[in-house]
Amino acid sequence: MKDIRIITANTAAAIAASLCRVQVIAAYPITPQTPVTEELAAMVERGELNAEYLTVESEHSAMASVVAASQMGARVFTASSANGLLYMHEMLHWAAGSRVPVVMACVNRGVGAPWTILNDQQDSISQRDTGWIQLYCRNSQEVLDTLIQAYKIAERVLIPVMVCYDGFVLSHASTPVEAPVVEDVDKFLPPCPIFTGISEGSYMNLNPLILSEPRQDAEGNLRPGYMDLRYKLQEDLISSLEIIKETDREFEAVFGRSWGGPVWSYRMEDADHALVSMGSLASECTLAADSLRQQGFRTGVVGVRAYRPFPAEALCKALQGVQTVAVFEKDVSYGYMGAVATDLKAALFERDLRPKVASFVAGLGGRDVRPEQLAETAAEAITKRSAHKWIDVRG
Amino acid sequence: MATKAAKELPKEEFILPGTRSCAACGLMLTYRHSLKALDPGKTIVAVPASCMTVLHGVYPITPVKVICVNNPFAATGAAASGIVAGLKATGKAGYTVVAFAGDGGTYDIGIQSLSGALERGTDFMYVCYDNEGYMNTGTQRSSASPAGAVTTTTPILAKLQHKKDMLRIVEAHRIPYVATASPSFPLDLYDKVRKAKEIKGSRYIEVHAPCPPGWGFPNKDLIKMGKLAADTAVHVLYEIVDGKFRLTSRSLRLAEKGGKKTVADYVKGQTRFKKITEGQIQALQEFTDRRWYEFMERHQNGRS
Numbered sequence: 054m055k056d057i058r059i060i061t062a063n064t065a066a067a068i069a070a071s072l073c074r075v076q077v078i079a080a081y082p083i084t085p086q087t088p089v090t091e092e093l094a095a096m097v098e099r100g101e102l103n104a105e106y107l108t109v110e111s112e113h114s115a116m117a118s119v120v121a122a123s124q125m126g127a128r129v130f131t132a133s134s135a136n137g138l139l140y141m142h143e144m145l146h147w148a149a150g151s152r153v154p155v156v157m158a159c160v161n162r163g164v165g166a167p168w169t170i171l172n173d174q175q176d177s178i179s180q181r182d183t184g185w186i187q188l189y190c191r192n193s194q195e196v197l198d199t200l201i202q203a204y205k206i207a208e209r210v211l212i213p214v215m216v217c218y219d220g221f222v223l224s225h226a227s228t229p230v231e232a233p234v235v236e237d238v239d240k241f242l243p244p245c246p247i248f249t250g251i252s253e254g255s256y257m258n259l260n261p262l263i264l265s266e267p268r269q270d271a272e273g274n275l276r277p278g279y280m281d282l283r284y285k286l287q288e289d290l291i292s293s294l295e296i297i298k299e300t301d302r303e304f305e306a307v308f309g310r311s312w313g314g315p316v317w318s319y320r321m322e323d324a325d326h327a328l329v330s331m332g333s334l335a336s337e338c339t340l341a342a343d344s345l346r347q348q349g350f351r352t353g354v355v356g357v358r359a360y361r362p363f364p365a366e367a368l369c370k371a372l373q374g375v376q377t378v379a380v381f382e383k384d385v386s387y388g389y390m391g392a393v394a395t396d397l398k399a400a401l402f403e404r405d406l407r408p409k410v411a412s413f414v415a416g417l418g419g420r421d422v423r424p425e426q427l428a429e430t431a432a433e434a435i436t437k438r439s440a441h442k443w444i445d446v447r448g
Numbered sequence: 449m450a451t452k453a454a455k456e457l458p459k460e461e462f463i464l465p466g467t468r469s470c471a472a473c474g475l476m477l478t479y480r481h482s483l484k485a486l487d488p489g490k491t492i493v494a495v496p497a498s499c500m501t502v503l504h505g506v507y508p509i510t511p512v513k514v515i516c517v518n519n520p521f522a523a524t525g526a527a528a529s530g531i532v533a534g535l536k537a538t539g540k541a542g543y544t545v546v547a548f549a550g551d552g553g554t555y556d557i558g559i560q561s562l563s564g565a566l567e568r569g570t571d572f573m574y575v576c577y578d579n580e581g582y583m584n585t586g587t588q589r590s591s592a593s594p595a596g597a598v599t600t601t602t603p604i605l606a607k608l609q610h611k612k613d614m615l616r617i618v619e620a621h622r623i624p625y626v627a628t629a630s631p632s633f634p635l636d637l638y639d640k641v642r643k644a645k646e647i648k649g650s651r652y653i654e655v656h657a658p659c660p661p662g663w664g665f666p667n668k669d670l671i672k673m674g675k676l677a678a679d680t681a682v683h684v685l686y687e688i689v690d691g692k693f694r695l696t697s698r699s700l701r702l703a704e705k706g707g708k709k710t711v712a713d714y715v716k717g718q719t720r721f722k723k724i725t726e727g728q729i730q731a732l733q734e735f736t737d738r739r740w741y742e743f744m745e746r747h748q749n750g751r752s
Contacts, residue, residue, distance in 0.1 A: 076537035079530065105533035109526060110564030117523035117561065118530030121494070124517060125534025143520055251515060251540065254489045260518040261507040270508035 056232045062193040062223035065230050066132065066158045066216070067092035069200035071102045072238040073156075075130040076245070077122035079107035079115040083137035084170045085220035086160040090132060112137040116144030116155075123153035124259055128204065128245035131155070134220060135162035138176045142183070145213075149184025149286060151260055154207035154245070155214075156200065161332065161383070162220040163418040171419020172220040173383035174332060178360075178392045180215070184286055186293060187360045189331040190218040193230045195312050201233070202300045202312075205242050209300075210293045212286070217360075219333040219383075221419065233308055241307045290362045297359050313356070315364035318371050320346070321353035326377040326435050327408075329368075329397060331357045334381055334415065334422065341427035348428075350435055357393060365400035372401070378410045379431040381422075381444075385414045390441050409434065415444040451635040458484045466511040469503040472667035474657030474674065475577045476503060477631035479512075479548065482575060485641035486544055488514040492535075494528040494547040496558060497521045499584045500577075522557045524549045525565035528572045544645055545572040551592035552582045555614050566621040566650045573644050573651040576614070579659040587662045587720075594682075595732055596715065596724035606723045610735050618652045619688060625651040627687035627696075632658075632674025636685060636697035643687075656683040664719025673717065678702070680714040681740040686747070693746040703744050711736050 060068070066089045070078070078097070080090040096102040105122070109115045112133050119129040133141060138159055148155050159177045163169040177187060186206065190196045196218045203214040218224065251257065263279045270276050277285070298314035305311040319339045321327065326345070328338040335356040345352035355371045357364070372378060378401075380394040389395060394412030401410065411434040416422040422444070430444055451457065462483035469476040479500070483491075493516045495501060501518060505511050519527035528547040535543050549558055554576040562574060581599050582588035589599040591612040598606045619626050625647045629637040637655065644651040658673040660666065665673055677683035678698040685699040695703050702708055711733040715721035724732075 077530065077533045079526075079533075105537045107529055107533055108568065109529070110560060110567070111526075113522060114526030114529075114561045114564055117519060117526035118533065121517060121519065121527040121530030122534030122537065123530075125531055125538055125540065127534040127537040129534075144523065147520055147523075251492070251535075255515050256510060256513050258504055258507065258510045258512075258516045258518070261504060261510065261516070262501055262518075263507045268506070268508060276508040 056234070057229050058232055059227050060193065060230050061088065061225050061227050062190070062196045062218050063088040063160065063225065064092060065193040065197035066200055067096070068232055069197045070130045071096050072233060072235055073128065073201055073204045073242060075102070075104055076127040077105045077107070077119060077129045078131065079109050079118040080131050081109055081112045081115050081133070081137060083112070083134045085162060085224045086132045086134040086137070086158070088224070089158060089160070093130070112140040113144055116141040116148060119155050120144060120148045120151055120153050123155050124151065125251055126245065129155055130157065132158035132160065134160045135164050135176045138180060139164060142180065145180055145183040145185060148213045152211040152286070153213060154204070154211055156203045156207050157213070157215050158200065159215050159217045160220045160224045161217055169418035172222050173417045173419070174217065174219070175384045175417070177215060177217045178384035181361055181392065184212070184290065185361065186212055186214040186290070186297070188214065188216050188358055189360060190216065190223070191333055191336040191356065193223055193228050194310070196223065197230055197232070198304060198308065198310055198312060201238060201242060202304050205300050206293065206296055208246055209296055210289050212289060212293060217332065222333045237307050241304065294359065294362050294364055313358055315359035316367040316371055317356040317358055319354040319356070321355060321371060324351050324353035324375060326350055326352040326379070326431065327372055327375045328352065328354045328379050328381060328427065328431055329357065329393065330354070330381045331360060331393060332383070334383055337422060337424055338381060338427055340424035341431060344424065344428045345431060348432065350432065352431065360393070363396050363400070365403070368397060369400055369404045369406055372406065372408065375408050377435045378408045379413060379434045380410065381413045381415050381427060383416045412441040413444055420445060451639050454634065457481070457634070457638060460484070462488045462513045464511040464513070466505070467503050468505055469499065470661055472660050472670040473499070473503070474579060474631050474659055474670060475499055477634070477670070478575070478577050478637065478655045478657050479503065481631065481634045481637050482641045483514060485638045486546060486645055490542050491515070491544045491546055492517060492531055494519055494524055494531060494545065496524045496549050496553040498550045498553050499579070500548050500550070502584060521553055523561055524553055524558050525561035525563070525574070528574070529565045529568065529570045532570055532572055547572065547574045549574070549576055550583070551576060551578040551580060552590045555591045555612050559617070563621065566618065566623050566652070569649050571648055571650070573653065576652070576654045577657040578654055579657045579662060580611070581662055583659050583662040595735070596728040597720045598723055599720070615654060621650070622691070623650040623652060624648070624690055625687070627653045628683065628685055629653055629655045630674045630678060630683060630685065631655065632671045633678070633685060633697045640687060662720070665717050669717065676709070676714050676717070680709045680711055681736055682711060682714050684740065684743050686743060692750055694750065695743060695747045703747060708740070
């Protein structure tokens with residue numbers, strides 16, 4: 054019998070962390086992330102989850118303490134949103150540079166000022182260059198499943214993973230979600246490997262000062278300099294695309310659900326036009342694609358699940374032969390255009406693909422986005438020369 | 449049992465030749481004696497960006513025989529909390545987690561995460577080595593710099609404000625152990641670190657760490673300068689165990705036998721006070737006296 058529960062994405066995230074047997078949790082409250090941490094705190098206090106729960110005094114400290122706990126070999130979890138995530142920014146870089154398998158949930162929310170508590174993806178997009186793997190989810194089931202996958206990916210490549218899902222749209226909306234049995238999760242996810250040399254008499258110096266050039270250690274072996282270590286992170290991030298894909302396949306073998314790895318497609322087999330998006334907005338794009346097909350435009354959706362590492366190859370393959378690409382996103386690189394559109398154009402250019410690409414910014418600060426609007430905007434991009442614009446905005 | 453003579457200290461050195469700290473570094477001596485009091489094989493040190501990072505050397509070579517976890521400037525209290533939680537969660541028992549941060553990393557940018565760690569009763573020791581300024585970056589003003597000191601960010605007027613009373617702030621967390629120490633009194637320092645090691649919960653030791661290049665005195669006077677700080681009551685040696693206050697070492701003798709020297713004696717040997725006026729010396733004297741009488745009173749009362 055399947056264990057189907059009517060739960061929010063926040064509850065799904067808390068269940069996932071608990072199923073993964075996280076050992077140290079540290080978090081600071083911020084809307085809309087709070088229920089995740091409240092539910093985990095209750096699980097720990099009830100004795101259902103054997104973990105240390107640190108009620109830290111800030112997000113900076115939340116990330117600092119889970120990084121340190123991870124360095125001791127513990128499986129760790131934290132979650133944040135918006136300004137809280139921004140307050141972690143220094144520590145996000147530190148986590149990736151430390152090569153610790155930290156997993157966190159980012160419950161996407163618009164960034165102040167001015168204040169908004171509602172959804173967009175500016176918070177996690179602004180963490181794009183911290184060296185984390187970022188995975189975006191369409192629904193609560195994907196949130197639960199992706200968090201379980203995230204631990205496997207992080208512990209395999211020793212790169213932290215941020216699982217992103219839209220605030221309120223998913224975090225506070227109850228939908229049916231299948232909760233895996235813990236035995237299956239144990240089968241899929243072995244205990245956290247201890248990757249540090251914390252042992253008696255060790256003189257380990259973690260994250261020490263490093264010069265630019267390689268230097269010899271006491272035994273005369275050449276050790277990398279700063280740039281070499283950073284290059285290794287970059288290389289490992291790029292090759293983690295394959296591991297994200299592989300992990301999704303392994304997940305499917307145990308649980309019977311696949312989320313497509315770094316990229317997923319909807320009705321792309323015969324498509325002349327494509328809508329590209331991330332998160333719940335990408336789900337909505339599938340409705341817009343259906344309606345565009347009714348209007349005679351053969352349209353599909355290419356969903357970006359892994360935003361970093363950027364699946365350039367897979368996206369170009371999915372978009373091969375397409376005439377129009379309309380990118381819808383809930384973020385903007387201020388002073389230019391949407392971040393996903395920018396990255397996608399670079400990827401297409403590198404592979405000599407020249408579809409029309411339009412960048413559409415939508416739904417900032419929780420402004421409602423309706424499928425009709427998406428379809429209408431995409432139809433414009435298909436029939437006229439594409440323009441970059443913000444949807445449903447009053448200037 | 450108080451240590452009576454330097455020859456009673458463990459012979460083994462945990463800081464090997466080749467540290468990158470300056471000659472006559474007050475922190476280096478503090479760390480040397482502290483590690484002897486700890487069990488370095490079962491100690492994990494948390495260190496923010498600071499002189500201590502420099503002391504610990506450049507990868508892949510370290511002169512220090514201890515596990516050291518570096519963390520960003522503001523994060524020391526939180527990183528130590530994470531280490532404690534991570535060790536507990538993974539069943540690694542018997543470790544002492546000790547944070548070593550400077551005054552900038554404690555009084556200023558690190559105060560929030562330190563306060564959080566103390567408030568949560570984190571089972572760790574926090575040593576603040578107070579060299580009264582941002583010495584690693586070249587002697588900028590911190591909230592621990594004394595009034596009247598020239599720093600590179602108070603170059604013309606010298607610092608106008610008195611030192612922040614960080615110890616009172618720490619004490620307000622009602623942790624089981626708060627102490628002050630000085631590398632000029634190594635036995636007192638050693639005994640306090642040893643005592644703190646055996647206490648459960650949050651423990652805080654603030655060490656006054658003279659800095660020859662930052663304060664402007666000859667290297668050979670390091671020990672003398674630390675002693676002078678105690679003799680003038682600019683730095684007072686004490687400990688507070690479960691709220692019970694007592695003066696120790698030189699400060700105890702000063703309270704019992706008198707002979708306190710003047711602040712003028714202390715400032716005259718340091719070029720950082722080259723611009724101090726008579727009025728500022730007077731103010732510093734009054735500030736120092738007020739604290740000293742409070743401490744003597746608390747010592748007599750035997751409680752906070």
